[in-house]
Structure formats: C-alpha cells, structure tokens
Amino acid sequence: MGYRGIHHLGFAVDDLDEAVATYERLFGAEVEDRATGEGLAGANVLVGGGRIELLAAEDADTPIGRFLASRGPGLHHVAYQVGDVDSVLAQLRERGLRLIDEAPRTGIRGSRVAFLHPAASGGVLTEIVQPAEGH
DSSP: OOEEEEEEEEEEOSOHHHHHHHHHHHHOOEEEEEEEETTEEEEEEEETTEEEEEEEESSSSSHHHHHHHHHOSEEEEEEEEESOHHHHHHHHHHTTOOBSOSSOEEOGGGOEEEEEOGGGGTTOOEEEEEOOTTO
16 A cells, blocks of 8 residues: 555644653654644654654644543554555545545645544544655
8 A cells, every 4th residue: 555654653732842842851852843733733853763743732623622622632643654645545445444534635844644534443543644755
C-alpha cells in the first residue's frame, strides 16, 4: 500500500507552550515548526529521529477541544507516512474501512492528510500523511 513508516504521534495538550517546554526539558526536543488554524494551535517537535505533534484547542468546539473535554490530554492519533494518499485512501475504501475523510485535505506544512475512523483500526484514530515535497 505504500506505507513508509510512522510520520508522527499526535498528542492533545491543554497548554501548547507548556507542553513544548516539557518536551524540550525532558527529551531534548527541538521545535520543527508551529502552526495555527481550524481552531487549534500545533507544534511539531523532533525527539531523536521521531516527530511528535502537540495540539491544543483554540476553540472548545473543535475535534481537539472535544477530545480534551471528554478524555483529557494524551495520545490523540498515530500518523503513517505514504507516498500517495489518494491511492491509499482508495485501497482503504475498497477494503470497506470507515473513513473520516473521503478525500485528502491540507495539513501542516502543506502535507496532504486523511483520517480513518478509530473503529477502522482498533480504537486508534489514524492519519495518513503525504508530506509536501521537501518535508
């Protein structure tokens, strides 16, 4: 299917600046980038060879806001990198998996992303990521 490995782990956090500082202090993380949009603020931090996406809600009526209200801070999703998100989505659809996104949307750093419903993957929200060229 063209999976290239885990792209990042996404964590919902109450306070983005505090979470970034904690990852820097505890794990020597380096901020790769920060972004805002769609009612959230996010930061990608690099820890060794891995990427962690920290997400805070700017509005309670957003997916991250609702997640935090119902579950509190913690693991939000696992993202897998692919070479062609359109073909992977088509294959997943053919297999009858429940999708949140029927078509890719634009993610952080111009990536193309789509989410699978947690019911499709053992209760874990799954993101499929096709990074923008150069990322």
